[in-house]
Amino acid sequence: MSDRERDDHSGTETTGHQWDGIKELDTPLPRWWLWMFYGCIAWSVVYWVLMPAWPGITGYTHGMLGKSDRAAVSGELASLEALRGHGLVKLKSASLEQIEADPQLQAYALQVGQSVFGDNCATCHGSGGAGGKGYPNLRDDVWLWGGSLEDIRHTIQVGVRSGHAKARGETVMPAFGRERMLNTGQISDLTEYVVALSHRKADGAAVARARQTFADQCAACHGPAGTGDVARGIPNLTDAEWLYGSSREAITDQIMNGRNGVMPTWEARFSPETIKALAVYVHANAGGDVGPAAAAPVAAAPSPAPAGR
Numbered sequence: 001m002s003d004r005e006r007d008d009h010s011g012t013e014t015t016g017h018q019w020d021g022i023k024e025l026d027t028p029l030p031r032w033w034l035w036m037f038y039g040c041i042a043w044s045v046v047y048w049v050l051m052p053a054w055p056g057i058t059g060y061t062h063g064m065l066g067k068s069d070r071a072a073v074s075g076e077l078a079s080l081e082a083l084r085g086h087g088l089v090k091l092k093s094a095s096l097e098q099i100e101a102d103p104q105l106q107a108y109a110l111q112v113g114q115s116v117f118g119d120n121c122a123t124c125h126g127s128g129g130a131g132g133k134g135y136p137n138l139r140d141d142v143w144l145w146g147g148s149l150e151d152i153r154h155t156i157q158v159g160v161r162s163g164h165a166k167a168r169g170e171t172v173m174p175a176f177g178r179e180r181m182l183n184t185g186q187i188s189d190l191t192e193y194v195v196a197l198s199h200r201k202a203d204g205a206a207v208a209r210a211r212q213t214f215a216d217q218c219a220a221c222h223g224p225a226g227t228g229d230v231a232r233g234i235p236n237l238t239d240a241e242w243l244y245g246s247s248r249e250a251i252t253d254q255i256m257n258g259r260n261g262v263m264p265t266w267e268a269r270f271s272p273e274t275i276k277a278l279a280v281y282v283h284a285n286a287g288g289d290v291g292p293a294a295a296a297p298v299a300a301a302p303s304p305a306p307a308g309r
Contacts, residue, residue, distance in 0.1 A: 139285055140241070156270075157267045
């Protein structure tokens with residue numbers, strides 16, 4: 001008979017261990033748990049024999065089955081690369097128009113373009129391409145550099161103000177206030193003039209005072225009517241689309257400090273086929289081109305009429 005103390009409540013022997021007056025019961029483990037434990041030990045021994053398991057100084061045990069997840073993944077990647085390679089070959093030989101005319105090839109291009117856009121473009125333009133302050137919306141029909149397939153492809157290839165050798169005639173918006181080209185009063189009047197150009201209520205006296213300032217400082221780029229120039233990426237000031245905001249404060253800030261966004265060139269990072277696919281994706285999800293009427297600035301137009309006092 002055991003001389004160990006028994007618990008009065010449960011009748012179970014104690015182990016003799018005691019902490020702060022609490023005694024440990026010598027309760028046996030459930031038999032089913034023990035069998036599972038022993039089974040796991042047996043299974044681990046079998047696994048060590050069959051599968052890669054133990055590391056060594058110069059390698060590891062490969063196991064009798066010779067299984068390798070690294071080799072399996074490499075095989076899957078090779079198969080995927082071969083599949084993509086076939087599609088990329090077709091993209092390489094097809095024109096942008098031919099890609100959009102071929103439903104199967106277009107579907108492939110859209111898949112590639114969506115993946116590339118999500119990994120590289122969504123950070124600035126947003127996951128849906130809707131853009132934000134300072135980042136163009138790619139889902140409307142307003143394009144600073146043209147919205148045709150070829151225009152989009154070229155913009156992706158060379159970027160904007162990226163220093164690429166094939167960049168188009170890129171202009172820079174001067175910081176009229178910071179560089180003291182215009183004083184505060186002239187900038188305030190010019191703000192009202194731009195507001196009037198976009199068909200909103202403006203101060204008539206300020207518009208009249210700014211008319212000559214606009215002709216002298218702004219018309220060379222934005223055109224006499226303020227309609228911009230797609231060929232040089234110059235914004236149209238007469239519509240309702242504003243890259244940096246349409247409030248008077250935002251317009252004043254743009255005139256005062258200048259805004260010259262930069263888009264990187266992707267030519268060195270993407271293959272020509274990938275750039276094609278990305279152009280097709282952007283074009284397919286956009287509203288379309290601005291049309292030939294906006295491709296060049298209007299030669300002359302009447303001054304804006306103030307809609308307010």
